Amino acid sequence: MHRFTLRQLEYLVVCIDCRSVAGAAERLNVSQPTISVALSKLEDQLGVQLLLRHPSRGVTATAAAEKIVQSARNLLAHATDLERQTMDTGTSLVGTLRLGSFSTLAPAVLPGLIHQLSIQHPGISLRLSEGPQDRMIEVLCEGQLDMALLYDIDLPDEIHTTSLAQRTPYVALAADHPLAARQSIALADLVDEPLILLEVPPSKEYFLSLFRDAGLQPRVRHSSPSIEMVRGMVGWGLGYSLLVTRPEGDRTYDGHSLAIRPLRDSARPSKVVLARLATLRPTQLMTSFEAVAVRAMQA
Template sequence: MNLRDLHYLVAVADLRSFVQAAERCYISQPTLSMQIKKLEESLGVQIFERTNKKVLPTEIGEHIIASARRILQEIDIIKELAETAKDALSGNLRLGAFPTLSPYLFPQLVALIKQALPRIRLILVEEKTDDLIQQLKSGTLDVALLALPISEDFLESTALFDDAFLLAVQSDHSLAAKSIIGQSDLSGQQLLLLDEGHCLRGQALQVCQINGADEQQDVRATGLETLRQMVIAGTGMTFMPRIAIREYSAGIRYIPFEEPVPKRTIGLVWRKTSTRGVLINELKRLVQQAASV
């Protein structure tokens, strides 16, 4: 057994196809099939069930594949350690953020990273919070921008900036003329919120509870831009984080809240075992700079 065989094994498991796995690994399909067969014979177990239409891991195969993934991840860590020892501000940087933040922060941040860290190869990932935490845990992400607090023993975090919420209403709504929104203004109101799984949904529900408002039950959106368009269409009102507010959008008005202003705290999160402290410190500075643009 060698590392090449483990790569073949994981490719077949990922793609459920010997043909596609061979293409990924840049070898012929018969060669890959032969190597997997040899591996099974050497271990004395069947790793995959094979039919004309599909390939499925066996029960023992699932455990072997999981071990192969861990071994390959450890190899990547060894390589990364060696690279960062040579130059802490070079190599791959796998950065994640959730969907209600990434489209509004990444454009400014990418430009700053390109200028300040020219030897970094930036890989961006947009996923919901739970998925990002799992990717941090598995080692497929280096760092992530998340709404704090994050309660995970294996993670370290630091707050970078606060992102205040504003009330978004149609420009001819009865509240549109107000310069500031108070608790009594929201009492009894129904608001449009994001679908399940978005951290912003949970934050918005807390604001609703505090201010005596409720969720509009018959409509939910999958993203902030959909919420924005529904407000413009007169479907309802919503909370909008300041970072997502454009200087001018026809048909919509954004009104700030009175103190205490509802907000989310955005932080950088990474594994406690990470060896990229120098790069993480530089990234903190760049994220704060991007958020202030």
Template sequence: MHSERAGRGTAGLERGDPLNWNDFSLRQLAHFVAIAETGTISGAAERLFMSPSALAASLAELERSLNANLCVRRRSHGVTLTPVGRVVLRGAKTLLGDASELSYLARGNAAELVGPLVVGCFVTLAPTVLPPLLEAFEAQHPKVTVDFVEGDQITLQEKLIEGELDIAVMYDLDITADLAALVLYEPRAYALFATDHPLASAESVSLEQLAVEPLALFNQPPSAHYAMSLFKNRDLVPLVRHRTQTLELTRSLVARNLAYAILVQRPRNKSSYEGRSIVEKEIRPAVEACPVILAWPRDATPSPRARAFAQLAREQYAS
């Protein structure tokens, strides 16, 4: 007679036991994730190069195995996840990620990292932060396939939480509690002028002086919020003349003396795209710092590749 302990082993589980791995497969979970992400069975079938009928059958089998309805299907309206489906989706992504990590571990060794790494970066930080980090990381870990995504603060956070990014470089402003973070460095805002602006010859400038001058507001979140908060903290209202979406347009407007700007990033090139000179001036008294951080999902365990990237970034920005 088999003991109870032996009967509870993986091979001896009875059908219906919640630990029966034979009830569903990683492939079925991958099919379900694709359906959830595309919102339709036909869209998921196109992504996975499968027939819609085969994908629908896979989903139905997964639901039977879990004894739960994961989606509500509406003709011409795609699928909507049920509350249980949303829970299963999070777990499915975790299981699929763990399975991928096993594959990468098997292909590498203790001293070698293998697999993908997707790094996000705030759009204005990317030109100065990403290249040196990517160059050093790829030299240390040549078998890691590194990709990156530039975006605004809101988009990067959404992609981190959804698992589309492993890690991201951004500002420590309006960060959701769902993310953990490591501070890389702590820059402060400065004022940018054309060389013939009246304040360009000053040693430093005050927010009171700036408030009455026309401002080119870099309108990418959270940059605009940070700049406006500096004035608000001193009960000032700046004179916003232009709102821009790119750093270089902001600098070009400044270089033509159409406005000044308040920025955080300090490119080594002290001229605009047109080759016109611009001048950086410190703001007095010193304004609140705007930390640059490395962020990742708080509830997810970073992959070995993400941990290696974080370690490299910590070393490069160590003071």
């Protein structure tokens, strides 16, 4: 006989995510005493303390809770799958998928995927998050996301990935830059020019490593975590940039034209991947979205 219920596990997971019993009660639309009593009983049943209560500062997970929280998330997700299968006619999927994306990928990739998902699985809704890749990895590992669109760079071993596309770096120049007359450009041609660096991980380290691998040292003049800010400075002739994500249309927000040229050097390509925790078995929602993403981006 199991010593816990799915409801108790749900209360535990939501308390950890919200970092407070009050926040969990609000999200789940139950009273705080209901959650507190259920969790106290769960701790008694398992014989361990699961939450540290901090007066006026919410709760944090103990080491014991950290050991079981991912398994609890997996169990709850598949319980939801089972419930859905018993209620659905089998012709459609209904539910919410928590999807994250590296901020530079999101505007170039997500709208098309959302469109395809709405056609193929109209019952699936997405709860979207965007941010730096290291933050997306962090919340994915914490279980606050189901999946994330990332670049396959410096990913931890506990992340499972499905390849969606491969991108190669290119050179962005002002339209009237002297190097814009060339069909392709080598790193050696750029090394004495001012670089406008996309300063967001893992892009920053990736671009700098291209020079480092070639035995070159670029001249970084300006940097920004915003790809459109970088493109804007390039459009004003403040320098060149190396980028991977390419927005449709080579014109900046303020109307300047850019010259886009391939990088002549044999640079390492970047893979766009759909990532999830390797320790969690994917739900039907996750496998359905993965199939949509693969078809849409590999077509």
